[in-house]
Amino acid sequence: MTVGVPDLQKLADSVVEQAKSGEQIEAYVSRGGETSVRVYEGELEHFVSAQSEGVGIRIIKDGRTGFAYAGTLEPSAIAEVLAEARDNIQFGTVDQWAGLAEPDGVQQIPQKFWDEELASYPTDKKIEITKELEKLTLAADSRVRSEQSNYEDGWGETAVSTTTGIRESGRGNSCYVSVATLADDGDEAQTGFGFSVGDSPKEFDLQKAAREAADRATRLLGATKPASKKVTIVLDPYVTSQFVSILSSALNGENLAKGRSLFADRLNEQVADARFTLVDDPTNKLAYTATDIDGEGLAARRNVLIENGVLKMFVHSSYSARRMNTKSTGNATRGGFAGGPGVGCLAMQVQPGTKTQAELIASIDDGVLIQDVAGMHSGVNTISGDFSTGASGIVITNGTLGAPIREFTIASTLQKMLLNIVDLGKDIDWLPMRAVGLSLVISDVMMSGS
Amino acid sequence: MTKTQSAEPLVAPDVLERVLAAGRSTGAEFSEVYVEDKRSTSAGLDDGKVEQVTSGRDRGAGIRVVSGETTGFAHTSDLSERGLLAAAQAAAMAAKQGGGGVNKVQLGDVLRHSVNTVKVAPDGVEKSRKVELLKRVDAAARAVNASIVQVSAGYGDSRRRILVANSNGVLSADEQVRTLLRVSVVATGDGGMQTGYDSLGHTIGFEMFDENDVEELAIRAAKQAVTKLSARPAPSGAMPVVIKRGSGGVLFHEACGHGLEADLVGKSASVYRGKMGELVASSLVTLVDDGTMTAEWGAIGIDDEGHPSQRNTLIQDGVLTDYMWDYLRARKEGRAQSGNGRRQSYQHLPMVRMTNTFVLNGKEDPDEIVRNTKQGVYVAKLGGGQVDTASGDFVFGMTEAYLIENGEITEPLREGNLIGNGPEVLKDIDLLGNDFAMGNPGTCGKDGQGVPVGDGQPTLRVRSLTIGGTAA
Structure with a gap:
């Protein structure tokens, strides 16, 4: 990938280096985080801020495959995952086509997956945007109620290394807003939703998301x-x-x-x-x-x-x-x-x-x-x-x-x-x-x- | 229910107390630590080969802090005191910006409420025995008929230890074991390919395979595919539908289960809002959600908020008697929780979820129900479904179905969805059998989270449901 993540790549390499004779090993490591904001009737309903990481190891020997993973990058856990994957090999059926990918010379087309502005976007602004989206949605049509207004963003870094010579790492981030609506007509209620996606919050089209959420809910009334x-x-x-x-x-x-x-x-x-x-x-x-x-x-x-x-x-x-x-x-x-x-x-x-x-x-x-x-x-x-x-x-x-x-x-x-x-x-x-x-x-x- | 000292809790009680206090350091009134340690093994067979055995480990904690109407949440895979405190501080900041006091929390003994008995812990069983099951399934399915061209089978088991502590003094633990086997079959004939599927899953250990015949499971899936090779297009339009016992619980899961979840009701996003005490179904229908139902797929000792599971009657003789509740919605209404606060993992917030949801027995002889139906559709196996709880419109797939002609089950039908409106369908149930059975293990998805659920019902008839076929 165009932007590497050296420490994760090194971690993946260190697993692959432990391959024994006749083994093909692939190590896939990743870590990431997310922010999730939910607003209901003008109030912050929840705010989630979380990080996670993990490793998956695939080993192939004599046509048999074993796999193991763990949701942590602690060194002792990685050693355990490697041992488990190795132990699992013996239970697979020999498959003459089993194997890892090998570099094929096809050139990557560079793209931009990381947005600095999103990475440093302030928390209170995220909450503000979510409230604004709910407000716009309610203003779009008097028959519309809010079920929830959401802002979500996430970032991730991954690295993969193999004994066949693949070494790739990269990182990306993304964000979106969404709103879920209800429209009433007497006893009848219909639902709608709208969303907007961008490289950073500045690309959101809140008006369009609000309009769609209101239209979707109201157009089915009756x-x-x-x-x-x-x-x-x-x-x-x-x-x-x-x-x-x-x-x-x-x-x-x-x-x-x-x-x-x-x-x-x-x-x-x-x-x-x-x-x-x-x-x-x-x-x-x-x-x-x-x-x-x-x-x-x-x-x-x-x-x-x-x-x-x-x-x-x-x-x-x-x-x-x-x-x-x-x-x-x-x-x-x-x-x-x-x-x-x-x-x-x-x-x-x-x-x-x-x-x-x-x-x-x-x-x-x-x-x-x-x-x-x-x-x-x-x-x-x-x-x-x-x-x-x-x-x-x-x-x-x-x-x-x-x-x-x-x-x-x-x-x-x-x-x-x-x-x-x-x-x-x-x-x-x-x-x-x-x-x-x-x-x-x-x-x-x-x-x-x- | 027994109260015992925990032998080896996932996190020491004094650490939990300090983490809960840190969660309230910004003045929040409620904090909670949810600790999970899950080990799983799965194995997949496809195209005659055991492709891969996988071992998994997921371990971490989710910290929830509630201040007024706002919930802050953070999770970590670091179960050291330092890791937990960092997550608690993040959750506290998320719930409220600003300062607060020190809030001491005192925890007592660990509550352990167990509803399942595991005789043979699956993580102690040789992996070779698990893989052997898949080979038996493959062989049995292929032996059914020469038209069977492909079989895939999956085995999975998990042992999930959870510990929940909160600032109200709740301290509960549970160990949840699940064992699953599934098989998918492809048969081919002149009219193309058809598929069959069946599964077996319980909250028990490897003894599940002493009590159930895996070959039978494989044969059922294979026969379903073979039968459908001669299926004709399903009809279109509304007509009577008879649903075989143990195959149609998903109908209630979608037609009213989700609509009785208090979080959706609380936002007036359910067609069942404001209907407490009213007749919402045929008087034949009594609907129960029961997390204590031993060995069933949705059975849990405690829910993911530390509340013991329980049996809740939601609809009694057609009258709506209760919704399902989690901590936050129960707190808001000033009432008791119902053991329905569940989450997919420590990385998720809990919300109102079903456990095992089912309709109790009626009085009819199931054969009579078919005989009394002149024209209609007999559904022997349902697939998944989906509901819009606000309008009540729901769909569910029929993966094995037949025509009913002059009171007899006749020709097999091709797959399709059925569509109906929850309240209307519940009122349209006009015959209920006396042959109750639970159905296949399921995974219920809501707001991006999947949790294991069970469902069940006796054979029943709906006077009118719309069949989504292609035949005029």
């Missing part, structure tokens, strides 16, 4: 349950981002190797409408999840996954790449020191269309603007492709928005939905999620209601 029928749906950017994210599982090279991808045997075939191009590009600094290295310490890179609807490639870590006789695409993921690397897309981006959301809506005779979904984790099966989620939104009739509706589901299959993409918006929104947002129009979806 919503009814629709009748069941086939419709064309327009996914709001926030919903599209969630929809695109779930495709990561089907594009995952390890899932492909293990027979769990619904895209198996579809390489170079038409899997989506020709208007759909999907790229994974963590080197794009606009992406919230932008990074310069992947979870194994290889350079992050731009990969075109689906081009004009044609499946071009799967993403790989060094492990899945060895299994599939290819090279890592720099797509190892990592959830922290408590686990080894996995595989996944890092920063998914959809090539935008040419219309605004209003223009997309104007072209639809009978449809629904889907503004929120629920149960993406319980009603979507990324292996079979079955797709069913709870939803709320606004009816589209002859190109205009009508009444709000709620308590219905939208259902299809992932395979069909990709082929049924009818249009895309140009309204790119770099949301704080793994995939970019934009308006996406999909036809022939079953809406289930009364």
